[in-house]
Amino acid sequence: MYKLIAIDIDDTLINDDKEVTPATQQALEQAVAKGAVVTLATGRAYASAQAIARQTGLNVPIITYQGALVKNLLDEQVLYERYMPKVAAHKLFEYCIENNLHLQTYIDDKLYAREENQKIIDYTILNKTKYYIEPDFSKLVAQPTPKMLIIDEPDYLDEIAPVLRELLGDGVHITKSKPHFLEIMHHEGTKGHALKFLAAHFGCELSECIAIGDSWNDHEMLEAAGLGVAMGNAIPALKDIADYVTTSNNEDGVKHVIDKFVLGVEV
Known part of the structure; x- marks a missing residue:
């Protein structure tokens, strides 16, 4: 039996109307009732992710900031945390200034931008979070952050990603959560690392885990889990490495997985 289910939020758990459907909600509750641990694994900040987790009735640790922070919902205890290396953060800030790029950072779960x-x-608007403007961004860069994020055109981000990997070194992990979002974390700040941590935390094997996602930032956890599931609306590269492809986020793809692999319902 699968004991741990890690589910991405955007374009996976929630549909295009940014809602968890009643059918998917019921499936989550049935999985928990059967003894499975259901958690979220998202690039979102904790503040944003916890609102959705609470809405679905979850009370377990959740994986946020791509895996750089695992935090309890019940008492908000931090279980796993990886900050971006400070030297890399400073280099990234300088690069973005020189190239006039929009850079965001997160300090104490608050989102900051320079302008x-x-x-x-x-x-x-997309993530339903507040933001703060700090013109003197260099003083923020000196503070611990789980994630920094560049927003730009998808092709341009694809172009600069290898440049940044070279510039920032092996201490960071660079991924795309959405075509316009290039995200930079500690090299152990991935959903795969966080899933391995949570599996150990709950005393289950990775072979007993299911991971469900739609974007390339999900690939580490799909590869780590015993059953890696790509949504029907996932990018082709993720479908290629998945063990199973479910229906889309607008067709209760998460419910389909739970019914088939956890509840044993014919689908």
């Missing part, structure tokens, strides 16, 4: 623009406004 107000449409990119930060659209991002926070």
Whole structure:
């Protein structure tokens, strides 16, 4: 039996209307009732992710910031935390200044940008979070952060990603959560590392874990889990490495997985 289910939020658990459907909610509850631990694994900040987790009735640790922070919902105890290396954070900040790029950072679960623009406004509308403007961004860069994020055109981000890997070194992990979002964390700040930590925390084998996602930032956890599931709306590269492809986020793809692999319902 599968004992731990890690589910991405955007375009996976929630549909295009940003909702968890009643059918998917019921499936989550049935999985928990059968003894499975259901958790979220997201690039979102804890503040944003916990609102959705509480809405679905979960009370377990959740994986946030791509895996850089695992935190209890019940008492908000931090179980796993990986900050971005400070030297890399400073180099990234300098690179973004020189190339006039929009850079965001998170300090104490608050989102900061250097200036107000449409990119930060659209991002926070999408994630339903507040943002703060700090013109003297260098003083923020000196503080511990689980994640920094560049927003730009997808092709341009693909172009600069290898440049940044070279510049920032092996201490960081760089991934895309969405085509316009390039995210930079500690090299152990991945959903795969966090899933391995949570499996050990709950005393289960990775072979007893299910991971469900849609974007390339999910690939580490799909590869780590006993059953890696790509959504029907997932990017082709993720479907290629998945053990199973479910229906889309608008067709209760998460419910389909739980019914088939946890509840044993014919689908």
